[in-house]
Amino acid sequence: MTKIVRAxxxxxxxCKNAVISTSVRAISITxxxxxxxxxxxxxxxxxVVEGVTVPSPRTALLVRAENLSGYVPPESSEKKPCYMCALxxxxxxxxxxxxxxxxxxxxxxxPRRITGLCSRQQKxxxxxxxxxxxxxxxxxxxxxxxxxxxxKRRDYKKFNTYFDEKTIFWWRIPKPTDKFKR
Amino acid sequence: xxxxxxxxxxxxxxxxxHIFDCKxxxxxxxxxxxxxxxxxxxxPIYHPMNDCGDVVVxxxxxxxxxxxxxxxxxxxxxxxxxxxxATWTLAWELHNKDPTMIIxxxxxxxxxxxxxxxxxxxxxxxxxGEVIPEEVKQNITNQIRQIRLVPTRLDHIPEEEVQKYPKxxxxxxxxxxx
Numbered sequence: 001m002t003k004i005v006r007a008x009x010x011x012x013x014x015c016k017n018a019v020i021s022t023s024v025r026a027i028s029i030t031x032x033x034x035x036x037x038x039x040x041x042x043x044x045x046x047x048v049v050e051g052v053t054v055p056s057p058r059t060a061l062l063v064r065a066e067n068l069s070g071y072v073p074p075e076s077s078e079k080k081p082c083y084m085c086a087l088x089x090x091x092x093x094x095x096x097x098x099x100x101x102x103x104x105x106x107x108x109x110x111p112r113r114i115t116g117l118c119s120r121q122q123k124x125x126x127x128x129x130x131x132x133x134x135x136x137x138x139x140x141x142x143x144x145x146x147x148x149x150x151x152k153r154r155d156y157k158k159f160n161t162y163f164d165e166k167t168i169f170w171w172r173i174p175k176p177t178d179k180f181k182r
Numbered sequence: 183x184x185x186x187x188x189x190x191x192x193x194x195x196x197x198x199x200h201i202f203d204c205k206x207x208x209x210x211x212x213x214x215x216x217x218x219x220x221x222x223x224x225x226p227i228y229h230p231m232n233d234c235g236d237v238v239v240x241x242x243x244x245x246x247x248x249x250x251x252x253x254x255x256x257x258x259x260x261x262x263x264x265x266x267x268a269t270w271t272l273a274w275e276l277h278n279k280d281p282t283m284i285i286x287x288x289x290x291x292x293x294x295x296x297x298x299x300x301x302x303x304x305x306x307x308x309x310x311g312e313v314i315p316e317e318v319k320q321n322i323t324n325q326i327r328q329i330r331l332v333p334t335r336l337d338h339i340p341e342e343e344v345q346k347y348p349k350x351x352x353x354x355x356x357x358x359x360x
Contacts (some may be wrong), residue, residue, distance in 0.1 A: 062348075
Protein backbone atom coordinates (compact mmCIF):
# COMPACT_ATOMS: atom_id res chain seq x y z
CA MET A 1 0.00 0.00 0.00
CA THR A 2 2.74 2.42 0.97
CA LYS A 3 4.62 1.76 -2.26
CA ILE A 4 1.64 2.74 -4.36
CA VAL A 5 1.13 5.95 -2.43
CA ARG A 6 4.79 6.92 -2.68
CA ALA A 7 4.76 6.52 -6.42
CA UNK A 8 2.16 9.23 -6.50
CA UNK A 9 -1.25 8.88 -5.00
CA UNK A 10 -3.93 7.92 -7.44
CA UNK A 11 -7.55 7.37 -6.71
CA UNK A 12 -10.39 6.85 -9.06
CA UNK A 13 -14.04 7.28 -8.34
CA UNK A 14 -17.21 6.90 -10.22
CA CYS A 15 -18.79 10.18 -11.22
CA LYS A 16 -22.34 8.91 -10.71
CA ASN A 17 -21.77 7.79 -7.11
CA ALA A 18 -19.52 10.67 -6.14
CA VAL A 19 -19.01 10.61 -2.40
CA ILE A 20 -15.99 12.86 -2.14
CA SER A 21 -16.40 16.29 -3.69
CA THR A 22 -13.71 17.36 -6.11
CA SER A 23 -12.86 20.40 -4.01
CA VAL A 24 -11.47 18.13 -1.29
CA ARG A 25 -8.07 17.33 -2.70
CA ALA A 26 -5.69 17.02 0.23
CA ILE A 27 -5.78 13.25 0.33
CA SER A 28 -2.63 11.38 1.30
CA ILE A 29 -2.20 8.32 3.50
CA THR A 30 1.51 8.78 4.14
CA UNK A 31 3.74 11.83 4.05
CA UNK A 32 4.19 13.20 0.56
CA UNK A 33 7.80 13.02 -0.44
CA UNK A 34 8.19 15.20 -3.51
CA UNK A 35 6.93 18.41 -5.06
CA UNK A 36 3.65 17.43 -6.59
CA UNK A 37 1.17 18.76 -9.02
CA UNK A 38 -2.45 17.68 -9.02
CA UNK A 39 -3.72 16.64 -12.42
CA UNK A 40 -7.16 15.36 -13.21
CA UNK A 41 -8.48 13.76 -16.35
CA UNK A 42 -11.47 11.63 -17.24
CA UNK A 43 -11.31 8.08 -18.58
CA UNK A 44 -14.81 7.35 -19.83
CA UNK A 45 -17.08 7.89 -16.82
CA UNK A 46 -14.21 7.81 -14.33
CA UNK A 47 -12.53 10.93 -12.99
CA VAL A 48 -8.87 10.29 -12.17
CA VAL A 49 -7.09 12.72 -9.85
CA GLU A 50 -3.39 12.03 -9.44
CA GLY A 51 -0.48 13.73 -7.75
CA VAL A 52 2.39 13.81 -10.22
CA THR A 53 5.92 14.33 -8.97
CA VAL A 54 7.45 17.29 -10.81
CA PRO A 55 10.89 18.90 -10.55
CA SER A 56 10.94 22.33 -8.91
CA PRO A 57 11.26 25.09 -11.53
CA ARG A 58 13.18 27.26 -9.08
CA THR A 59 16.13 25.02 -8.18
CA ALA A 60 18.29 26.09 -11.15
CA LEU A 61 17.81 29.82 -10.45
CA LEU A 62 18.21 29.59 -6.69
CA VAL A 63 20.52 32.14 -5.00
CA ARG A 64 22.05 31.15 -1.69
CA ALA A 65 24.58 33.10 0.36
CA GLU A 66 26.94 30.12 0.75
CA ASN A 67 27.27 29.84 -3.05
CA LEU A 68 28.26 33.51 -3.46
CA SER A 69 31.94 34.52 -3.73
CA GLY A 70 32.41 36.79 -0.70
CA TYR A 71 30.65 34.51 1.78
CA VAL A 72 32.02 34.28 5.33
CA PRO A 73 30.55 31.30 7.23
CA PRO A 74 29.29 32.14 10.74
CA GLU A 75 31.06 30.82 13.83
CA SER A 76 29.85 27.45 14.97
CA SER A 77 28.70 28.79 18.36
CA GLU A 78 26.28 31.17 16.67
CA LYS A 79 22.87 30.07 15.55
CA LYS A 80 22.72 29.49 11.82
CA PRO A 81 20.89 32.39 10.14
CA CYS A 82 18.03 31.70 7.76
CA TYR A 83 18.66 32.12 4.05
CA MET A 84 17.22 35.64 3.86
CA CYS A 85 19.24 36.82 6.89
CA ALA A 86 22.36 35.28 5.34
CA LEU A 87 21.76 37.02 2.01
CA UNK A 88 21.23 40.37 3.75
CA UNK A 89 19.13 41.84 0.96
CA UNK A 90 17.52 45.24 1.45
CA UNK A 91 14.08 44.26 0.17
CA UNK A 92 11.60 47.07 -0.46
CA UNK A 93 7.88 46.66 -0.95
CA UNK A 94 8.31 47.63 -4.60
CA UNK A 95 10.53 44.57 -5.28
CA UNK A 96 7.62 42.52 -6.56
CA UNK A 97 9.84 40.00 -8.36
CA UNK A 98 11.22 38.86 -5.00
CA UNK A 99 8.01 39.18 -2.98
CA UNK A 100 5.94 37.23 -5.51
CA UNK A 101 8.04 34.13 -4.71
CA UNK A 102 6.62 34.03 -1.19
CA UNK A 103 2.94 34.07 -2.11
CA UNK A 104 0.42 31.61 -3.42
CA UNK A 105 -1.29 32.13 -6.75
CA UNK A 106 -4.14 33.92 -4.95
CA UNK A 107 -1.75 36.39 -3.30
CA UNK A 108 -1.72 34.88 0.23
CA UNK A 109 1.55 34.74 2.11
CA UNK A 110 2.89 31.19 2.43
CA PRO A 111 3.25 29.85 6.00
CA ARG A 112 6.59 29.58 7.72
CA ARG A 113 6.83 25.80 7.42
CA ILE A 114 6.92 26.26 3.64
CA THR A 115 8.99 29.43 3.31
CA GLY A 116 11.55 28.19 5.87
CA LEU A 117 12.32 31.72 7.13
CA CYS A 118 13.15 32.78 10.67
CA SER A 119 10.26 34.41 12.53
CA ARG A 120 11.56 37.95 12.09
CA GLN A 121 12.05 37.57 8.34
CA GLN A 122 8.66 35.86 7.99
CA LYS A 123 7.00 38.80 9.70
CA UNK A 124 8.95 41.30 7.61
CA UNK A 125 8.25 39.59 4.27
CA UNK A 126 4.59 39.16 5.22
CA UNK A 127 4.24 42.87 5.89
CA UNK A 128 6.09 43.76 2.69
CA UNK A 129 3.69 41.53 0.75
CA UNK A 130 0.75 43.33 2.39
CA UNK A 131 2.27 46.69 1.43
CA UNK A 132 2.77 45.59 -2.18
CA UNK A 133 -0.81 44.33 -2.39
CA UNK A 134 -2.23 47.53 -0.90
CA UNK A 135 -0.17 49.62 -3.30
CA UNK A 136 -1.65 47.55 -6.14
CA UNK A 137 1.70 46.24 -7.38
CA UNK A 138 0.86 42.50 -7.45
CA UNK A 139 -2.69 42.61 -8.76
CA UNK A 140 -2.27 39.55 -10.98
CA UNK A 141 -1.74 37.47 -7.82
CA UNK A 142 -5.21 38.02 -6.35
CA UNK A 143 -8.37 35.94 -5.99
CA UNK A 144 -10.63 35.85 -9.04
CA UNK A 145 -13.34 37.99 -7.43
CA UNK A 146 -10.91 40.85 -6.74
CA UNK A 147 -10.99 44.15 -8.65
CA UNK A 148 -7.77 43.89 -10.61
CA UNK A 149 -7.41 47.55 -11.46
CA UNK A 150 -6.47 49.80 -8.48
CA UNK A 151 -8.30 52.68 -10.18
CA LYS A 152 -11.57 50.79 -9.69
CA ARG A 153 -11.17 50.67 -5.93
CA ARG A 154 -13.38 52.82 -3.70
CA ASP A 155 -12.67 56.16 -1.98
CA TYR A 156 -9.13 56.57 -0.69
CA LYS A 157 -8.07 53.16 -2.00
CA LYS A 158 -8.07 54.26 -5.63
CA PHE A 159 -5.19 56.71 -5.21
CA ASN A 160 -1.52 55.77 -5.25
CA THR A 161 -0.06 54.86 -1.88
CA TYR A 162 3.53 54.12 -0.97
CA PHE A 163 4.90 52.70 2.26
CA ASP A 164 7.93 53.27 4.42
CA GLU A 165 9.78 50.05 5.30
CA LYS A 166 11.10 51.64 8.49
CA THR A 167 7.60 51.40 9.98
CA ILE A 168 7.56 47.59 9.93
CA PHE A 169 9.29 46.97 13.24
CA TRP A 170 8.26 50.15 15.06
CA TRP A 171 6.31 49.49 18.17
CA ARG A 172 4.16 52.57 17.54
CA ILE A 173 4.40 55.03 14.68
CA PRO A 174 4.78 58.50 16.18
CA LYS A 175 2.28 61.08 14.99
CA PRO A 176 3.28 64.66 14.14
CA THR A 177 1.43 65.91 17.25
CA ASP A 178 3.58 63.80 19.57
CA LYS A 179 6.37 66.37 19.67
CA PHE A 180 4.11 68.78 21.53
CA LYS A 181 3.44 66.31 24.35
CA ARG A 182 5.58 66.43 27.46
CA UNK B 183 31.05 94.70 -21.87
CA UNK B 184 32.08 91.97 -24.23
CA UNK B 185 29.57 89.79 -26.08
CA UNK B 186 30.43 86.79 -23.90
CA UNK B 187 29.87 88.70 -20.70
CA UNK B 188 26.60 90.08 -22.01
CA UNK B 189 25.37 86.58 -22.83
CA UNK B 190 26.51 85.37 -19.40
CA UNK B 191 24.63 88.23 -17.74
CA UNK B 192 21.54 87.40 -19.75
CA UNK B 193 21.77 83.69 -18.91
CA UNK B 194 22.25 84.41 -15.21
CA UNK B 195 19.13 86.51 -14.79
CA UNK B 196 16.85 84.75 -17.29
CA UNK B 197 14.08 82.61 -15.87
CA UNK B 198 14.49 78.89 -16.56
CA UNK B 199 11.40 76.71 -16.95
CA HIS B 200 11.61 73.36 -15.15
CA ILE B 201 9.28 70.39 -15.50
CA PHE B 202 8.52 67.97 -12.66
CA ASP B 203 6.67 64.68 -13.09
CA CYS B 204 4.59 64.04 -9.95
CA LYS B 205 3.80 60.42 -10.78
CA UNK B 206 4.20 58.30 -7.60
CA UNK B 207 5.88 61.22 -5.80
CA UNK B 208 5.10 62.31 -2.26
CA UNK B 209 3.81 65.91 -2.57
CA UNK B 210 5.22 66.94 0.81
CA UNK B 211 8.71 65.65 -0.02
CA UNK B 212 8.69 67.05 -3.55
CA UNK B 213 7.42 70.43 -2.30
CA UNK B 214 10.78 70.97 -0.59
CA UNK B 215 12.53 70.40 -3.93
CA UNK B 216 10.10 72.47 -6.02
CA UNK B 217 10.35 75.31 -3.50
CA UNK B 218 14.09 75.66 -4.09
CA UNK B 219 13.63 76.09 -7.84
CA UNK B 220 10.67 78.46 -7.43
CA UNK B 221 12.53 80.75 -5.02
CA UNK B 222 15.86 80.49 -6.83
CA UNK B 223 17.62 78.92 -3.84
CA UNK B 224 19.62 76.66 -6.18
CA UNK B 225 21.41 79.67 -7.70
CA PRO B 226 24.64 81.15 -6.32
CA ILE B 227 23.27 84.66 -6.86
CA TYR B 228 20.31 84.04 -4.54
CA HIS B 229 19.26 86.85 -2.24
CA PRO B 230 15.79 87.39 -0.72
CA MET B 231 15.59 90.82 -2.37
CA ASN B 232 16.78 89.40 -5.70
CA ASP B 233 14.01 88.30 -8.07
CA CYS B 234 15.80 85.22 -9.40
CA GLY B 235 13.19 82.48 -8.98
CA ASP B 236 12.42 80.05 -11.80
CA VAL B 237 9.19 78.62 -13.18
CA VAL B 238 8.18 75.05 -12.36
CA VAL B 239 5.61 73.06 -14.33
CA UNK B 240 4.21 70.03 -12.47
CA UNK B 241 2.55 67.33 -14.56
CA UNK B 242 0.61 64.18 -13.58
CA UNK B 243 -0.51 65.67 -10.26
CA UNK B 244 -3.42 63.19 -10.28
CA UNK B 245 -0.91 60.36 -9.86
CA UNK B 246 0.74 61.55 -6.64
CA UNK B 247 1.32 58.98 -3.89
CA UNK B 248 0.81 59.57 -0.17
CA UNK B 249 2.49 57.49 2.49
CA UNK B 250 0.69 54.70 4.35
CA UNK B 251 -2.79 55.73 5.51
CA UNK B 252 -2.35 59.45 4.88
CA UNK B 253 -5.09 59.59 2.25
CA UNK B 254 -7.64 59.13 5.01
CA UNK B 255 -5.65 60.57 7.94
CA UNK B 256 -4.61 63.96 6.58
CA UNK B 257 -7.32 66.63 6.82
CA UNK B 258 -7.38 70.07 5.21
CA UNK B 259 -9.00 72.77 7.34
CA UNK B 260 -11.05 75.63 5.99
CA UNK B 261 -13.12 78.24 7.80
CA UNK B 262 -15.61 80.45 6.00
CA UNK B 263 -15.50 83.08 8.78
CA UNK B 264 -19.08 82.54 9.82
CA UNK B 265 -20.02 80.67 13.02
CA UNK B 266 -20.06 76.96 12.34
CA UNK B 267 -18.20 77.53 9.10
CA ALA B 268 -15.33 75.19 9.82
CA THR B 269 -14.81 72.21 7.55
CA TRP B 270 -12.26 69.44 7.59
CA THR B 271 -11.73 67.80 4.20
CA LEU B 272 -9.79 64.55 4.03
CA ALA B 273 -6.94 64.32 1.54
CA TRP B 274 -8.72 61.80 -0.71
CA GLU B 275 -11.86 63.95 -0.77
CA LEU B 276 -9.85 67.03 -1.71
CA HIS B 277 -8.02 65.05 -4.40
CA ASN B 278 -11.38 63.93 -5.82
CA LYS B 279 -12.54 67.54 -6.03
CA ASP B 280 -9.34 69.05 -7.43
CA PRO B 281 -6.34 66.86 -8.28
CA THR B 282 -3.98 69.89 -8.32
CA MET B 283 -4.87 71.24 -4.88
CA ILE B 284 -2.75 68.93 -2.66
CA ILE B 285 0.53 69.69 -4.43
CA UNK B 286 -0.31 73.40 -4.54
CA UNK B 287 -1.00 73.55 -0.82
CA UNK B 288 2.12 71.47 -0.10
CA UNK B 289 4.38 73.90 -1.98
CA UNK B 290 2.61 76.89 -0.41
CA UNK B 291 3.14 75.52 3.10
CA UNK B 292 6.76 74.59 2.40
CA UNK B 293 7.62 78.26 1.86
CA UNK B 294 7.97 80.86 4.56
CA UNK B 295 4.89 83.03 5.01
CA UNK B 296 5.99 86.43 3.75
CA UNK B 297 4.77 88.95 1.17
CA UNK B 298 6.79 87.27 -1.58
CA UNK B 299 5.06 83.90 -1.23
CA UNK B 300 1.95 84.72 -3.25
CA UNK B 301 4.06 86.07 -6.12
CA UNK B 302 6.32 83.02 -6.04
CA UNK B 303 3.28 80.74 -6.24
CA UNK B 304 2.27 82.49 -9.48
CA UNK B 305 5.29 80.86 -11.10
CA UNK B 306 4.03 77.33 -10.31
CA UNK B 307 1.92 75.59 -12.96
CA UNK B 308 0.20 72.32 -12.08
CA UNK B 309 -1.56 70.03 -14.53
CA UNK B 310 -3.47 66.89 -13.48
CA GLY B 311 -2.47 64.89 -16.56
CA GLU B 312 0.32 64.78 -19.10
CA VAL B 313 -1.24 67.37 -21.42
CA ILE B 314 0.41 70.82 -21.23
CA PRO B 315 -0.60 73.88 -23.26
CA GLU B 316 1.75 74.45 -26.18
CA GLU B 317 2.80 77.95 -25.05
CA VAL B 318 3.94 76.50 -21.72
CA LYS B 319 5.60 73.47 -23.29
CA GLN B 320 7.84 75.43 -25.65
CA ASN B 321 9.52 77.28 -22.75
CA ILE B 322 10.61 74.18 -20.82
CA THR B 323 14.36 73.60 -20.87
CA ASN B 324 15.08 71.52 -17.76
CA GLN B 325 13.67 68.55 -15.88
CA ILE B 326 13.76 68.16 -12.10
CA ARG B 327 14.77 64.67 -11.01
CA GLN B 328 12.07 62.62 -9.27
CA ILE B 329 12.67 61.79 -5.62
CA ARG B 330 11.15 58.32 -5.55
CA LEU B 331 11.41 55.60 -8.18
CA VAL B 332 8.14 54.88 -9.95
CA PRO B 333 7.31 51.27 -8.99
CA THR B 334 6.68 48.65 -11.68
CA ARG B 335 3.60 46.48 -11.40
CA LEU B 336 4.15 42.72 -11.59
CA ASP B 337 1.64 42.29 -14.40
CA HIS B 338 3.51 44.87 -16.50
CA ILE B 339 6.73 42.81 -16.36
CA PRO B 340 6.93 40.21 -19.18
CA GLU B 341 6.20 36.64 -18.13
CA GLU B 342 9.56 35.18 -19.23
CA GLU B 343 11.43 37.87 -17.26
CA VAL B 344 9.54 36.84 -14.11
CA GLN B 345 10.40 33.19 -14.78
CA LYS B 346 14.11 33.92 -15.37
CA TYR B 347 14.53 36.22 -12.36
CA PRO B 348 16.84 34.71 -9.66
CA LYS B 349 14.89 32.99 -6.91
CA UNK B 350 15.52 33.10 -3.18
CA UNK B 351 12.72 30.79 -2.02
CA UNK B 352 12.41 27.17 -3.10
CA UNK B 353 9.44 24.99 -2.28
CA UNK B 354 9.93 22.20 0.27
CA UNK B 355 10.00 18.67 -1.07
CA UNK B 356 6.46 17.76 -0.07
CA UNK B 357 4.76 20.92 -1.30
CA UNK B 358 1.69 20.57 -3.52
CA UNK B 359 1.80 23.22 -6.24
CA UNK B 360 -1.20 25.51 -6.46
